[in-house]
Structure formats: structure tokens, C-alpha cells
Amino acid sequence: MRAGAPRGWRRLRRSDFATDPVTLAQALIGRRLVRLTPGGTRVSGVIVETEAYLGVRDAAAHSYRGRRTKRVEPMYGPPGTAYVYFTYGMHHCMNVVCGEVGEPVAVLLRALRPDEGAGLMRRRRWGGGAASAGRSWAALCSGPGRVCEALAIDTRLSGVDLTTHPRLFIERPGTIDKAPARLIRSPRIGVGYAGAWAGRLLRWRLAGEPSVSRGASGP
């Protein structure tokens, strides 16, 4: 098992996260979300779908109108903080806090293309053996709840610092970025309650990417 980052990939640092959520939502696509097991085995995927949550003015955001409860508190922390919440009685969703300290804005990680540790992801999602057979590789991390299940992310990780945490972080290739990937922009999923904010185009995904969330198919 390898505990360090593979040569050529660098962990994102504070300044990488200190930007507005619309910018970061696009910048995170193509970066790699990494989760290590207690033994140091790397489980990771390339981020292929994100959503921006714009804070106090955004009716779809948990921090709408400055709501500041124990659950949402990590959104008020430094850029690079993880905000993980539990929803629908059974799923977790992970966000990356950005902006400035005290400004509760974040980016939701909606889908990954599995990279390292796909076998472990498969066991966590579907168990071993027959139950896992025949399942689509593209469905492993194609949704925010699936990402958290495959990478063993839950509310115990809400509030951790992604720039220093030993077992949860985001990496980027150390080499110069190639030509920018083509992104498709659409409304956010599951926020129909948010009135005018429901229709805002605040979701991005990689064009032609099979590993995107269910609600994300189509143009």
C-alpha cells in the first residue's frame, strides 16, 4: 500500500479553494478525490460532476439566509473544509467549502469516474460476490450518495480540512493542464423547492462522461 501521492499529482492547497463556488465547481472537474483506508490503501476517482451552492442568497443552499446550525457550521469555515451531511434517512453528500472564511458557500461533489481501488468501491456499494456481478462500472460513483458510499465518507468527516487531512483530500496533476475539458452546464438536481433558484444553471459535468448522475443524462 502506498500512503503518499503518486508522482505527478499534488494535493490542492488552501489558495486553490479560496475562490467563488461557480469558479471552483468548474475547476474541480478533472481533479481527483482521494480517500485512504485506515491501512493506507488509496481509493479515488476523478471528479466529473459538481454543483455550486451560493450561500446566504441561494434558496437551495443549507446556509440560505445565514442559517448557522451545528450541521451547517463547516460551511462557515476556511476554504478547503469538507461539509458532509446526511439526508433522506440513508445517504451522505460531500461538499467542498470555498470562498472566504465566514462566507458559507460550497461545491457539491456529484459524481466521480472511478480511478484507484474500484474493487473496494464495488464491495462497499454492492457487497462481494454475485450481488456485485453484472453491475455497471459507470454506476459506482455516479451520484453524490454513491460517491460517499464508495469512498466511505460520512458525517464524521464533516468539518475536516482537506488541505491537511491524512485520509481525505483532492489532488491535481502536477503537469500543465491540457486543453480545457468541455463542460455541460445545467440546472441543479433535487432543488425544486428553491423557487427561482431551482432553474439556475449551477451544475457542471464533463461532456460525454458515462459516470455522471442519473438526473444528469441528456444534453
Place this chain on the structure above:
DNA sequence: CGGCCGATCAGCT
């Protein structure tokens, strides 16, 4: 305290 509901998913029609 009680009640409502969700930044979802899987399975079925």
C-alpha cells in the same frame, strides 16, 4: 415535544 421533509437511490412499471 411533534411533525414535516429532504442537495438520493434502487427497483419496478
Place this chain on the structure above:
DNA sequence: GCTGATCGGCCGA
């Protein structure tokens, strides 16, 4: 496309 699962968080009384 539709619906049930399942429970912590949140708000109002």
C-alpha cells in the same frame, strides 16, 4: 417515469 425506504435536522407550538 413513479414510489417507498428511512431518520436526523429543523422549526413551530
